[in-house]
Amino acid sequence: MKRLLFAAVFCILGLGLSAQSQGWGYAAIQPGYQFSSGDVNSSFLGSADFGFFPIENFGIHLGFLHYKGDFSFFYGPYGDFQFSKGFTVVELGPEYDFFVGSSGKSRLYIQLNAGYITGSDTVTSDTLVYNGAGYVTDVRLRSRWTWGFTFGYRHFWNRNAGFQMQASFHAQSYYDTYGWYYDPYALNTDFADARMGLVFRF
Numbered sequence: 376m377k378r379l380l381f382a383a384v385f386c387i388l389g390l391g392l393s394a395q396s397q398g399w400g401y402a403a404i405q406p407g408y409q410f411s412s413g414d415v416n417s418s419f420l421g422s423a424d425f426g427f428f429p430i431e432n433f434g435i436h437l438g439f440l441h442y443k444g445d446f447s448f449f450y451g452p453y454g455d456f457q458f459s460k461g462f463t464v465v466e467l468g469p470e471y472d473f474f475v476g477s478s479g480k481s482r483l484y485i486q487l488n489a490g491y492i493t494g495s496d497t498v499t500s501d502t503l504v505y506n507g508a509g510y511v512t513d514v515r516l517r518s519r520w521t522w523g524f525t526f527g528y529r530h531f532w533n534r535n536a537g538f539q540m541q542a543s544f545h546a547q548s549y550y551d552t553y554g555w556y557y558d559p560y561a562l563n564t565d566f567a568d569a570r571m572g573l574v575f576r577f
Contacts, residue, residue, distance in 0.1 A: 398428050398434075399576060400576070401529075401575060402423070403425075404421075404573055405421070405423075405424060405541070405570040406421050407421070408570075409567075410566065410567050413562070413563030414448040414562045414564060415564050418445050419443060420568055421440075422572075424438045425438075426470055428470075432473055433471055434472070437467050438465070440466070441464075442461060442464070443461055462493065463492070464492055464493070464545070465491055469487055470484055470486045471484065480531045481529070481531075482530075483529075484541075486524060486527075487523075488522065488523050488524070490521050490523075492521055492547060519547060523544050523546060525543040527541030528541070531574075534576065536573065536574070538571065538572065538573055539572065540570065542569050544566075545565065545568075547564040
């Protein structure tokens with residue numbers, strides 16, 4: 376399945392290169408903020424987004440998102456866990472956009488995305504606090520699939536450049552932890568974020 380996703384990534388990049396002759400494409404750099412939810416704490420994030428529209432309002436979106444990955448959770452008799460481990464999401468899906476206003480420069484857009492969390496079998500360190508005592512253990516983070524949706528606004532100052540801002544939600548399937556002192560625990564890593572940045576049309 377991962378091979379299919381990365382094959383799709385190369386396909387969308389190839390389509391973008393042909394945007395000059397048919398349709399149009401964009402590239403965007405967006406810093407943002409991830410809101411605390413589940414077992415994930417609030418933190419900053421960044422993304423690189425690409426899209427290609429073979430026809431005016433319907434296209435394909437490709438995104439690379441990197442999260443700081445600050446986790447904290449309480450697990451049964453084992454106490455409170457806190458650890459940090461950055462992770463990256465590669466996502467792909469359809470995008471629909473349409474003009475708003477009379478200037479012809481502003482567009483609203485909606486994205487539906489499915490993706491994969493990279494970093495399979497990554498081992499990091501984690502502090503377990505239980506009854507006031509601290510213990511150091513290893514944590515194994517297992518990569519999983521994710522899906523999400525985005526609502527955004529895009530405004531072009533001229534034909535080639537502008538800005539965009541968006542709100543996104545991601546649901547992630549069982550980003551598990553494994554360690555020496557506890558049984559497998561499925562982290563709740565569903566989260567929402569807001570991003571704003573520059574967009575370039577080609």
